[in-house]
Amino acid sequence: MVLDGPEPPPTTLGGPAPGGSPTIPIKPQSVSIDDQRKFCESCGSLLRRGPRDIGSGFRCYQKTLETLLEAADSGCVLCQSVAYEIRTHRFEKGELFPSPRTSLSIDEAMNNESTNYTFHAATHLNKPCYDLNIYLTRRSAPILQLRLVPLHGILTGLSYNDSTGSDTCWKQVLQWYNQCLEKHENCGGSQARSLWYPSRVLDVGNEEDQIVKLKITGESDMQGPYLTLSHRWGDNTVYKLTEPKLENFKTGIHVADLPRTFTQAIEVTRRLQIRYLWIDSLCIIQDSVHDWQIESVQMETVYANAHLNIAATAADNSQEGLFRPRNKGKFWPTEVVIMVKGASRQYLAYDPDVANSQLEAMPLNRRAWVLQERLLSPRVLHFAETQLFWECHGGESCEMFPRSIPPGEWPNTNHKSLDPRAFLERAKRLRWPMDKVLSNSIYPYRIWADTVSRYTRCGITKSEDKLVAISGIAKYISHLIDDEYLAGIWRSTIPKALLWYISTYHPAKEVPPFRPTPYRAPSWSWASVEGQIHNTSWMYSSYIDPNPYSTSCVQIHEAMITPLVEGDVYGQVTSGFLRLSGTLLSGFGIVLVPNDTYKNYRVACSEKEKAELSSDILVGLDVPSTSAELDMTCLLVALGDEHEHCLLLRLRSDKGLNVYERAGTVTFARKARVFQERESVADFRERLGWRIARAEIILV
Structure with missing residues (x-):
C-alpha cells in the first residue's frame, strides 16, 4: 500500500518554511510505509467490495474477537485500532474484556451530521464522504469511527516513529x-x-x-x-x-x-x-x-x-x-482504494474525532x-x-x-x-444569520458563552479559584466591549443571562453539581455552582432562533459585587446582589419523580392537572435535592412566542425582607404558560394554589 506524504521539513531553526495554502490541491511525492501499515484479508475485502455491494444495515466485520486480535497481532491497522478501542473503553468503564467469542458487527454509512441513513448520499462541508462505524454490539455506540474522503487535495503526515520526542517530530x-x-x-x-x-x-x-x-x-x-x-x-x-x-x-x-x-x-x-x-x-x-x-x-x-x-x-x-x-493502536491516516459506482477510487481514511479524542480529552x-x-x-x-x-x-x-x-x-x-x-x-461558513445576530458588538458575548460552557466542564483543585482561573479571558473580552463584569456575567446581558442552566446528566463516576463552601459567588452567577453550564447567555442560542426570548420581564435597579482584592472585579468575590422588580409566582410546588435515576422534579399536582400541563413544564434544579417535595417561587425573566422562561427562587428570610437565592430554572411552554391573564389560566392557578404578584426583591 502506497501513501502520499509531505516533503521533509527543515532541520534548522532558520530553515525555509513551506509556502502555499493547505486548501490548494497538492500531489506530494509518494513514499512507502512499513509492512505493519496494512489491512488483513477481511478488512481489505470489505473495502474492495465497496458500499454498492455491501448493502445497508449491519454486516459481519470479524467473526469473533479472537480473529480480530489475531489480525491485529498480524499488523492490520484497522483491527489494531478496534482492539485498542475495545480495551480502552472496557477498562475505563470498569468492565471485563469481552469474551473471545463475542461477535463484532460493522455498519458503513454515508455521513450527514443530521441523519444516520445507511448508504444515502450526503456531504461533509459540501464534499462527499463516507463514514465507517464499527460497533462492539448492535446496540452500542460506535467503538471506532473513520471518515473516508477523496484523497485529492489532502496532505497527510506519514512519518510514524516510536516517540513524540524523536528527531522527526x-x-x-x-x-x-x-x-x-x-x-x-x-x-x-x-x-x-x-x-x-x-x-x-x-x-x-x-x-x-x-x-x-x-x-x-x-x-x-x-x-x-x-x-x-x-x-x-x-x-x-x-x-x-x-x-x-x-x-x-x-x-x-x-x-x-x-x-x-x-x-x-x-x-x-x-x-x-x-x-x-x-x-x-x-x-x-x-x-x-x-x-x-x-x-x-x-x-x-x-x-x-x-x-x-x-x-x-x-x-x-x-x-x-x-x-x-x-x-500504535491509534489509527493513522491511511490511503484506501474502494469501489464506488463500479470504479476504483482513492480515499483517505482518518479518525474524524482526532482533535477531540487525542487533544480535548487529554488530562x-x-x-x-x-x-x-x-x-x-x-x-x-x-x-x-x-x-x-x-x-x-x-x-x-x-x-x-x-x-x-x-x-x-x-x-x-x-x-x-x-x-x-x-x-x-x-460564522459565515456555518451560515449563521449574520444580519440579525452577528456584529462587532455581539460576537464577544457569544465567545464568552462558548468559553464558560467549555470552562465549566473542567475540574479545578481550589474551589476559590473558579473566577480567578477564567479572569484572563474576561479581561480580554472587556477590551472588546464597554460593559461591567459581575462575577462571571456581563451587566448588559442581565436579566436574560441569568437563565443559564446546569447539565442534568450525571454518570455514576461523576460528582453531581453542588454549591461549594466557602462562598465564591452569588447564587445568580454560574460560578456559584460546580457543574457544566449551558446556555450561559441569551446570545448562545440566538443563532438558531434570532429572538429566543423576545421580551425581558425583569427590571434591574441595582447590581453589585464586592471583590476580595480591592479593584480586582475579575477575581474572587466576597458578596454580590441584584435588586430587581418582576412578576413572582409563589406557592409553586415541585415533587421528586419516583424512581428517576437523575433525580428530576415535576410540578406537584393531581393526575388530572398533571395530564394538563406536566409535559409542558421543564424543571431544572441547580443542585440535586433528596427532598420529596419543595416549595418554590418563580420569577418570570423572559417571555417568548412559545415559552415563559423563569428562575426558581428560594426565600432567604434569614438575610432580610424579600431576599431570595436562585435554586434553578423552569420553562412553561405552549398551553402551560401560567403567567397569562386569561380566565382559564387564572382558574388553573387558583386550583393549584399559585399566586401571582409584582414585587421588588433582592437576589443574593
Missing part, C-alpha cells in the same frame, strides 16, 4: 514554528509580543548548562522573548518555589533535580533558542498569599505576551514528561486553568499522547495533518475563538 515542530514566524501576520511574526515580562522567569541558559536560574525581571537586563509551560500539578509534591527557597532558586537549580515535565520543557525552550521560560510553580511563591494575589491578577498578560506555550497535554502530573512512546485540557492559558497564548505546542498538535491564529495542525487539520474536524471552541476575524469567518 522535532523537525515537524520547527516547520510549524518557522512557518508561523515567517508567514502568519496575525500571530505577530518573529517579533516579540512586547517588552513586558512576568515578575520572575527561569533563565534556561544553553544546552550544555546543568543549572537554570530564577531571574527577578525587574532587577535584570532582559532581552528576547519567553515561553510558558502549561501542566497538571498532580499531587502537592510538585517541585515548587517557596519563601525559604527563593535565594537558592536565584543562585541556581540543578536541572537533574527537576521533574521530567520541567526538564523536557527546558529542553524544548533551549532547542528553540529561547532564553526564558515561565512555569507557575517555579515562578510564583507558593506559600505566599500576598504573592499569589499579585501574580494571579496578571495571568492574562503572562500568557498573552509569551512567545509560545508548551503544553504537557497528555501528562497527569509533572513527573510524566512531554515525550512519550507512540501508541491537561480537563484542567480549568488551562483554558485561558491556551486561548490567550499566541502559539501552543501540544505534546499529546499519540502525536504533536500545533495551534496559532494561522491555523491548527497535527502530525497526521501537518499542513492543516481537515475543515470541520476541529472543536468549535478552539484556540482561535478569541480572534474576531476567525470567529466571523467561521
Whole structure:
C-alpha cells in the first residue's frame, strides 16, 4: 500500500518554511510505509467490495474477537485500532474484556451530521464522504469511527516513529514554528509580543548548562522573548518555589533535580533558542498569599505576551514528561482504494474525532486553568499522547495533518475563538444569520458563552479559584466591549443571562453539581455552582432562533459585587446582589419523580392537572435535592412566542425582607404558560394554589 506524504521539513531553526495554502490541491511525492501499515484479508475485502455491494444495515466485520486480535497481532491497522478501542473503553468503564467469542458487527454509512441513513448520499462541508462505524454490539455506540474522503487535495503526515520526542517530530515542530514566524501576520511574526515580562522567569541558559536560574525581571537586563509551560500539578509534591527557597532558586537549580515535565520543557525552550521560560510553580511563591494575589491578577498578560506555550497535554502530573512512546493502536491516516459506482477510487481514511479524542480529552485540557492559558497564548505546542498538535491564529495542525487539520474536524471552541476575524469567518461558513445576530458588538458575548460552557466542564483543585482561573479571558473580552463584569456575567446581558442552566446528566463516576463552601459567588452567577453550564447567555442560542426570548420581564435597579482584592472585579468575590422588580409566582410546588435515576422534579399536582400541563413544564434544579417535595417561587425573566422562561427562587428570610437565592430554572411552554391573564389560566392557578404578584426583591 502506497501513501502520499509531505516533503521533509527543515532541520534548522532558520530553515525555509513551506509556502502555499493547505486548501490548494497538492500531489506530494509518494513514499512507502512499513509492512505493519496494512489491512488483513477481511478488512481489505470489505473495502474492495465497496458500499454498492455491501448493502445497508449491519454486516459481519470479524467473526469473533479472537480473529480480530489475531489480525491485529498480524499488523492490520484497522483491527489494531478496534482492539485498542475495545480495551480502552472496557477498562475505563470498569468492565471485563469481552469474551473471545463475542461477535463484532460493522455498519458503513454515508455521513450527514443530521441523519444516520445507511448508504444515502450526503456531504461533509459540501464534499462527499463516507463514514465507517464499527460497533462492539448492535446496540452500542460506535467503538471506532473513520471518515473516508477523496484523497485529492489532502496532505497527510506519514512519518510514524516510536516517540513524540524523536528527531522527526522535532523537525515537524520547527516547520510549524518557522512557518508561523515567517508567514502568519496575525500571530505577530518573529517579533516579540512586547517588552513586558512576568515578575520572575527561569533563565534556561544553553544546552550544555546543568543549572537554570530564577531571574527577578525587574532587577535584570532582559532581552528576547519567553515561553510558558502549561501542566497538571498532580499531587502537592510538585517541585515548587517557596519563601525559604527563593535565594537558592536565584543562585541556581540543578536541572537533574527537576521533574521530567520541567526538564523536557527546558529542553524544548533551549532547542528553540529561547532564553526564558515561565512555569507557575517555579515562578510564583507558593506559600505566599500576598504573592499569589499579585501574580494571579496578571495571568492574562503572562500568557498573552509569551512567545509560545508548551503544553504537557497528555501528562497527569509533572513527573510524566512531554515525550512519550507512540501508541500504535491509534489509527493513522491511511490511503484506501474502494469501489464506488463500479470504479476504483482513492480515499483517505482518518479518525474524524482526532482533535477531540487525542487533544480535548487529554488530562491537561480537563484542567480549568488551562483554558485561558491556551486561548490567550499566541502559539501552543501540544505534546499529546499519540502525536504533536500545533495551534496559532494561522491555523491548527497535527502530525497526521501537518499542513492543516481537515475543515470541520476541529472543536468549535478552539484556540482561535478569541480572534474576531476567525470567529466571523467561521460564522459565515456555518451560515449563521449574520444580519440579525452577528456584529462587532455581539460576537464577544457569544465567545464568552462558548468559553464558560467549555470552562465549566473542567475540574479545578481550589474551589476559590473558579473566577480567578477564567479572569484572563474576561479581561480580554472587556477590551472588546464597554460593559461591567459581575462575577462571571456581563451587566448588559442581565436579566436574560441569568437563565443559564446546569447539565442534568450525571454518570455514576461523576460528582453531581453542588454549591461549594466557602462562598465564591452569588447564587445568580454560574460560578456559584460546580457543574457544566449551558446556555450561559441569551446570545448562545440566538443563532438558531434570532429572538429566543423576545421580551425581558425583569427590571434591574441595582447590581453589585464586592471583590476580595480591592479593584480586582475579575477575581474572587466576597458578596454580590441584584435588586430587581418582576412578576413572582409563589406557592409553586415541585415533587421528586419516583424512581428517576437523575433525580428530576415535576410540578406537584393531581393526575388530572398533571395530564394538563406536566409535559409542558421543564424543571431544572441547580443542585440535586433528596427532598420529596419543595416549595418554590418563580420569577418570570423572559417571555417568548412559545415559552415563559423563569428562575426558581428560594426565600432567604434569614438575610432580610424579600431576599431570595436562585435554586434553578423552569420553562412553561405552549398551553402551560401560567403567567397569562386569561380566565382559564387564572382558574388553573387558583386550583393549584399559585399566586401571582409584582414585587421588588433582592437576589443574593
